[in-house]
Amino acid sequence: MTLYPQLIIDALATVTYAGTKKNLVESGMLADTPVVVPINPPEEGKTWSVKVVLLFPRDTDPFLKSTVKAAEAAIRYHVGNEVEVEIATEFKSKPRPKDEDLLPGVKHIVAVSSGKGGVGKSTVAVNLAISLARLGYSVGLLDTDIFGPSIPKMLGVEQEKVYAVNKDGRDLIVPVEKYGIKFLSIGFFVSPTTATLWRGGMACNALKQLIADADWGELDYMILDTPPGTSDIHLTLLQTLKLTGAVIVSTPQQVALADARKGIDMYQNEKVQVPILGLVENMAWFTPAELPENRYYIFGREGCKQLAKEMGVPLLAQLPLVQSICDNGDAGTPVAAHAESMSGQAFLSLAQAVATVVNRRGKAK
Numbered sequence: 001m002t003l004y005p006q007l008i009i010d011a012l013a014t015v016t017y018a019g020t021k022k023n024l025v026e027s028g029m030l031a032d033t034p035v036v037v038p039i040n041p042p043e044e045g046k047t048w049s050v051k052v053v054l055l056f057p058r059d060t061d062p063f064l065k066s067t068v069k070a071a072e073a074a075i076r077y078h079v080g081n082e083v084e085v086e087i088a089t090e091f092k093s094k095p096r097p098k099d100e101d102l103l104p105g106v107k108h109i110v111a112v113s114s115g116k117g118g119v120g121k122s123t124v125a126v127n128l129a130i131s132l133a134r135l136g137y138s139v140g141l142l143d144t145d146i147f148g149p150s151i152p153k154m155l156g157v158e159q160e161k162v163y164a165v166n167k168d169g170r171d172l173i174v175p176v177e178k179y180g181i182k183f184l185s186i187g188f189f190v191s192p193t194t195a196t197l198w199r200g201g202m203a204c205n206a207l208k209q210l211i212a213d214a215d216w217g218e219l220d221y222m223i224l225d226t227p228p229g230t231s232d233i234h235l236t237l238l239q240t241l242k243l244t245g246a247v248i249v250s251t252p253q254q255v256a257l258a259d260a261r262k263g264i265d266m267y268q269n270e271k272v273q274v275p276i277l278g279l280v281e282n283m284a285w286f287t288p289a290e291l292p293e294n295r296y297y298i299f300g301r302e303g304c305k306q307l308a309k310e311m312g313v314p315l316l317a318q319l320p321l322v323q324s325i326c327d328n329g330d331a332g333t334p335v336a337a338h339a340e341s342m343s344g345q346a347f348l349s350l351a352q353a354v355a356t357v358v359n360r361r362g363k364a365k
Contacts, residue, residue: 003048003079008034011078012052015070018063024054024071031055031090039084046084050075053088058171058213062205064089092171102211105218106140108244108358110277111237113267115259117228120282121249122150123329124319124350125225127336128247131351133180134339137220140175141183142210144237145227146203149187155179156332162188165215172215179337182219184210204236211240229259238272244358245277247316252281252303260304264311277357278314279304280350283321292342295320314357317350319343 012034013025020027031053039049054071056064072085103109112125122145129141143151152158157176162184164171175182186206216222224243227233237243246267250260260279267274281304285295298321308315319325322343328335335343 003036005034005036007079008050008075011074012071015074017067029055046082048083050083051086053090055090055092057092059091060205060209062202102241103216106222107220109222109241111224111226111243111246112249113226113246113263114228114249115263116256119249119251119256122154122225123325124249124280124282125223126151126154127334127347128351129181129223130179130334130336131347132221134348135351139181140216140219140222141181143185143225144207144233145225146186146206146233149185151183151185151225152187154329154334160188167215173213174215184214204232207233207236208240243274245275247277247280249280249282250304251283252300257303257307276313277354278316279308280316281318284318286321289323316353319346
């Protein structure tokens with residue numbers, strides 16, 4: 001049998017690339033005409049050598065491995081097992097920097113974390129970022145909760161269309177800007193009404209793209225809104241970025257505090273050693289709008305204050321449970337954008353406390 005490059009191209013036209021929902025040929029992924037060379041004399045039953053170069057958008061493409069395997073299988077199926085197949089990969093954009101070179105323009109990276117969901121971690125992350133910006137810092141906010149992104153909703157930009165620009169030979173995502181901060185979320189790239197059914201590896205690759213393949217520029221602070229608990233996402237962040245420290249959010253409730261201890265332990269693990277900048281006690285008390293001087297301790301009293309003392313870390317803030325915080329978050333107008341309000345002042349004080357702790361740690365080094 002005589003083998004021609006067109007036979008290889010026809011075989012590759014049967015393989016669909018998940019990134020475009022088109023076949024490899026229609027997607028323009030053949031970097032060049034396949035090279036077909038006879039093996040003379042044949043080796044181990046192989047009579048032809050086939051080399052194909054596939055062109056992917058970037059080196060972090062989550063469909064790269066599966067596409068390469070499918071291409072190799074298609075060639076063998078349509079041509080026969082007597083071919084020796086080699087598939088190389090090239091990338092339209094330059095490879096992203098190595099992990100240790102990521103975010104070189106960011107001075108401080110702060111993870112806002114919680115041991116469990118429902119304690120208001122994302123609310124604290126969003127309002128902390130905006131408050132730091134109001135203090136004059138340049139701030140970025142990254143929603144690292146791949147499976148439950150909430151930042152687009154809380155910032156009122158769910159319909160925002162994110163685009164990329166070519167910079168120094170690399171295609172970089174341009175973060176959205178509002179309330180004086182830059183931010184990105186996987187929520188901009190997936191349906192808000194459909195569950196994201198990804199395995200851990202795909203989720204981690206997507207997160208790395210939001211970090212490495214975005215034009216963050218020069219920032220004083222990068223705030224990471226992390227998923228609740230401990231997961232692959234946390235490990236990816238710890239392995240990918242050099243964190244300045246973590247802010248742990250909890251309610252005063254004992255169940256929440258038990259999980260907060262686990263979160264603290266994760267960051268203080270001897271293999272991790274990320275400093276705990278402090279604790280934030282959210283929903284510390286309930287204050288009705290019509291009775292602004294009254295406090296009702298619905299979830300217990302000063303649980304985080306006691307935990308902070310026990311763990312030897314600062315208590316950065318005690319934030320009240322106020323209806324306006326919830327209402328503004330749902331409306332996409334965070335209370336921190338209204339610094340004149342009582343809640344806005346509370347988050348401004350939190351931002352000042354975080355900045356103070358970070359500056360002190362910097363001077364102590």
